[in-house]
Amino acid sequence: MAVEHDSQAPSRRLLLAVVADDARSDSAESASAALEHLTGAPGPAPQSAQLHEVVRRARRFLGRAVPEAEPALVVADSLDDLAAKLAADPDPRPATLTLLVLDHREFRDSAIAAAARVEERLAKLTAALPERVSFAPSPATVQLHTDPPAQARIGLGRFAPRWPAPARWAAVADLVCSFTDSVQLEQMSRLHIPAPPTTLATAIARFLDERAGTAWGLHCYTGSVVARAIDDLERHASANGNPVLRGPSEHSLACAMHARWQLDGAPGLVVVTSGMIDEFRGTLANLRSSRAKGFILCADSKPGQWYPFQGTITAAEDSREVARARGLQVVHIEHTSRMAEGLAAAFAAYDAGQGPVVLFATKEVLDSAKPVAINRGEPAPARASAVVPGxxxxxxxxxxxxxxxxxxxxxxxxxxxxxxxxxxxxxxxxxxxxxxxxxxxxxxxxxxxxxxxxxxxxxxxxxxxxxxxxxxxxxxxxxxxxxxxxxxxxxxxxxxxxxxxxxxxxxxxxxxxxxxxxxxxxxxxxxxxxxxxxxxxxxxxxxxxxxxxxxxxxxxSTRDSFSDVVGLVPALPMTPNYFFRQLHDVLDELIRERGYRYTGVYDVGRAGLSAVCDLPRTGPGFSGWAGRALMGDALQSVPAIALTRDDNVLAFVGDGAWAMVPDILPTLVQQIAADGRPHRGNLTVFRCVNGGHSIIRTYREAHRPSAVSAQTGVLSFVDEDWTRRVDDVTVRHRRIISAEPGELAALLAEPAAINLCTVQLAHNNEGDGLGLAGLGWQRDVLSERGLAFTASNRRPARPDSPMRTDA
The missing domain is CATH 3.40.50.1220 (TPP-binding domain)
Incomplete structure (x- = not known):
């Protein structure tokens, strides 16, 4: 590998390294061919027209951009062997590990959990390299060869995945492209000067530190305009011990902020890019209604632009009025000269406690690192006495x-x-x-x-x-x-x-x-x-x-009763009454006998309603019924709830709410596997499926029993049972057709588990305070008012009537 050094030799080396099980592996041979094409070394000319064009353009760029550099190939049978070879190389010239190709059985596992192992080994390699060899692991500098994944992938590792190429020339061309891309990015990065933390993000984070310590959470969804601010906030939150919580959409961030305020009294900082204020929908009203403390930071375009891309303020509209119409305080900082004034106003609005403060800021303001003297104010004083009139x-x-x-x-x-x-x-x-x-x-x-x-x-x-x-x-x-x-x-x-x-x-x-x-x-x-x-x-x-x-x-004197009899009948498909009565008994035993505790999450619909009405609780839960009763809001909050407590979480959602919002499972697993947020307790989500919007059906059928139509139908696809492992967490899907107490107890009690249970139910209009259920025949005491609605003849039944009963 070493090149004899003299005054005419190139001043530095660009290394293409391959770590493979076999030095004659396809990856090693492809790398050798790629280097021959790039350096013009003797060898066969490219036979593929596509490869020929790739090589021509790569050599054109490298010859102009890095004429002083010499590409070189290193092949090793392990990362430790690679570090040893580079350390033993006598060539004193500086070198850049431009592209590292990992085609080794140690890294061939394509599961999500493998990413952390690769990261750890790359960090160890970087530390072991001699000073003259620079290496910055990234998707531009590391290729990881695996088999095509059977399950999930996530693009967060400091590497680019590669699967077996369909042709030899394609593998060679890919290496030429990747090597040249890496050189270009490395050259461009030399122009960037490390920037200090941004002023606005740092000021908001420090203010929240003063008011809420480690309790406040960061809820962010990426965008080009807010990316730098999010980087600064994530570093600050991680260093300070604050949770960084993600979701599958901008809307889910507002749901999570609402849930954490309701359950934990934890303020939140939501960060989204330009034009996304409308994604929060009616959840903004719920945040205002609950007087949740925190900030919603939205990027905005420069003032005066003609219909800017994703602009919130144009000649035709002003989205700030959306937030104001919901009673929220809005602060707009369009220039760095107004940053101190705007932040002081935002901090005062936070302390007023009338809901989250909506901050609009331009890219200039978001990216500014200019020092600004900021008045963070003082918290509102506590009331002197509760002995008030009355x-x-x-x-x-x-x-x-x-x-x-x-x-x-x-x-x-x-x-x-x-x-x-x-x-x-x-x-x-x-x-x-x-x-x-x-x-x-x-x-x-x-x-x-x-x-x-x-x-x-x-x-x-x-x-x-x-x-x-x-x-x-x-x-x-x-x-x-x-x-x-x-x-x-x-x-x-x-x-x-x-x-x-x-x-x-x-x-x-x-x-x-x-x-x-x-x-x-x-x-x-x-x-x-x-x-x-x-x-x-x-x-x-x-x-x-x-x-x-x-x-x-x-x-x-009051009776603890379900006050219906249909819940006693194990018909199939199960009635909601029967399923929740069985689940009640399981939970009651777990609580009494095993000290089980859980946080409940209840979405809008029959499933959430039945869970609230029928199940024993051990502490506060989060309900989507609050405020606007938005279907799906509670479900969207589940990742933030589950990842900020060590005990168990039970969530209840119907097929109607499930169909209205994004899938939470990928985001949840990502935060466990990639972000390193621990999940020690048990999360079980009961998705109750009966093919319709049950409460609306009940309302319609109470007035007209035949009122069945497509407007209340919900089509749901149900997966077969499956189980996966992510780090130390078991993730599974189970179909529940009949309620077996032992199986339910085992699902709920397993630590470090995420269970998605699809419960297949029938529709009915009985129980749980629905419609005229309180006047129905199944009650513990037959309602005289109910009889007044239903009896065709109010005269007492004849003594010899077959319907006569004294029960």
């Missing part, structure tokens, strides 16, 4: 009034939820979660049963126990018998099954920090943070023992 009246209600009390909380952090459970224990306060905030209070906490918890109260999915607690003879109890406490909630329509008329007749207590959120039917409104109020109440409350006993008796 506090004493609420305290009297809790302590002495002989009425039933039911509390439905909004989003609460763990400490506040603990305080609410303690208040319920001491005051006889019944607890109910909601379809939008499932699990904020739950049947189990820390493995222990919570006796005050009755179930879910919502427009859809109200549990039988909650219905029984609130009603007498199918009618809401009057205001002098019970009071409803909504804690940290705006009491949106979806939060209660009560009609506007019944809400006006009820006794409503509402705690909402912003008086603008107090409902018009509220009888007693307190404007303070829910956690502070709970602390103040626990410091003072002393309940009359007789009142406490009566309230506990009221709770105990």
């Amino acid at each position: 506090f004493d009246e609420l305290l009297r209600l809790l302590e002495g009034e002989p009425v039933r009390l039911l509390c439905q909380p909004g989003a609460l952090r763990p400490g506040a939820a603990d305080a609410l459970r303690e208040l319920a224990r001491r005051t006889g306060l019944a607890l109910a979660d909601s379809l939008t905030q499932p699990g904020v209070v739950s049947r189990y906490h820390g493995g222990n049963h919570v006796p005050e918890y009755l179930g879910t109260m919502s427009l859809y999915g109200t549990s039988p126990r909650v219905h029984e607690f609130l009603h007498h003879d199918d009618r809401p109890r009057p205001a002098d018998e019970q009071a409803l406490l909504f804690l940290g909630s705006r009491i949106e329509e979806i939060d209660t099954p009560l009609s506007p008329r019944n809400l006006q007749r009820s006794r409503i207590v509402q705690v909402a920090e912003d008086t603008g959120d107090h409902a018009p039917f509220t009888d007693l409104g307190l404007a303070c943070p829910a956690p502070d109020l709970l602390t103040a109440l626990l410091e003072r409350v002393e309940v009359d023992p007789a009142v406490l006993a009566a309230r506990r008796a009221a709770i105990e």
Whole structure:
């Protein structure tokens, strides 16, 4: 390999190295032929016209661009052997390892997991090379020969994949092209001066560090205009310990930001390229409604351009108004001279806590590294006291009034939820979660049963126990018998099954920090943070023992029941009622016997509704029913949820929502295999398939049983069962036709596993608070109101009637 050095020799060498099992392998022979063509060494002329043209243009470029360089070939039987040969070479001239071809059994595995192993070996090779040999592993400098992949590929390794070429001349031509490409890129890279971190990205990251430490997450989707800012933010987040979370679309980033705020109180920074503000859709409204903290950074074109590509501000439109119409604060920084002013405004809007701040910035601003003095402000001061007007009246209600009390909380952090459970224990306060905030209070906490918890109260999915607690003879109890406490909630329509008329007749207590959120039917409104109020109440409350006993008796008088009988029948295809009853029993045993804990994710549709209504929970979950009830939002949040907690995650989605959004599985696996985010717990996604939009069908069929049409149909293709391994994680798909408790328990309890379960179900209109189900014949107590709707003759049945029953 060595070339005798004299004053006339080229000043440096460009190395083409081949690591192969056999020195006479196809790759080694192709490399030798490529080098002969490039150097003009004696040998057969190219027989292929295509190869001849490739060689002609490559030699034309190399002769002009690097006339002082000499291409040379090195063949080794391992990377260690290559390092040894280069270290032992006596030639003192500097050399560049221009192209490394790996055609070795050690690297022939084409699975995703092989990429990490190759990266590790390339890093070891780079460290072992002598100083005179430069090498920068990249897809331009490394070819990895593998068999065509049977499963998945991901283009993130510092190498370019190669499969067996269809002809010898094609392999030679490919090497000539790749070698010359590498030379050109290496020459061009010498013109680039390493740039310091960008000012805007660094300022936002440091501000979030001050406000949220390691909790805030980076959610980014690539684009040419934002690529440099994303690089800087990823380096900062990784060094600081903040999660970097990806998704299959820009929209999925907003879903993930919403979920992490709801579950963890974690702010987010979303970064997208030009024109992508519209991709967030109604999820922007959900972020505003939940007052999620963070920033949405969108690239923008230079002001004054005539209809710029992917522009958000043109002569015909202004997409900033989309965000403003949803009540979000918008800051537009079009020039570096306004960066300090714009960031100060953005930081102040963040601290105001009215939802994420939308930042539009031009490429000039995004790429600027110019130092700027930035005022990051101070966090808003904490409220001095929760003893606000109405506090004493609420305290009297809790302590002495002989009425039933039911509390439905909004989003609460763990400490506040603990305080609410303690208040319920001491005051006889019944607890109910909601379809939008499932699990904020739950049947189990820390493995222990919570006796005050009755179930879910919502427009859809109200549990039988909650219905029984609130009603007498199918009618809401009057205001002098019970009071409803909504804690940290705006009491949106979806939060209660009560009609506007019944809400006006009820006794409503509402705690909402912003008086603008107090409902018009509220009888007693307190404007303070829910956690502070709970602390103040626990410091003072002393309940009359007789009142406490009566309230506990009221709770105990309700029955814990599914209140349907179709869920007892193992017909095939399974009804949702039967499947979720079986899953309930499996989860209940896992929780009680094995200390199982999980975070639930519930998409919009019958599957998510049934899961909220029927399954025991161990803590807060994330529901797509909040805000706009956007189908698919909860599913899109699953990767971010699963990769930011060590416990288990169960997600429930129907075929309708599944069909509306991109597949999450590739993104999830990419973050595990390529980004190195650990997945230690169990993620199981139940995709419930029955061929239609079930809730809409139920609505239509309640009015007209024959109302079946294509508008509610959903066609789904179901894979056969498969299992794959990614690093230490098992990824599998399973079809579930019948609910076998042992198989379900094994799926849910396996650590470091991702299970996609397609559950094939029948459609029905029964149970889970749907339509007229509360008045149906399957209830624990036959509804007289239901009979009024359905009976053809209201006279009592004859004593000798075959339909007579006293049951």
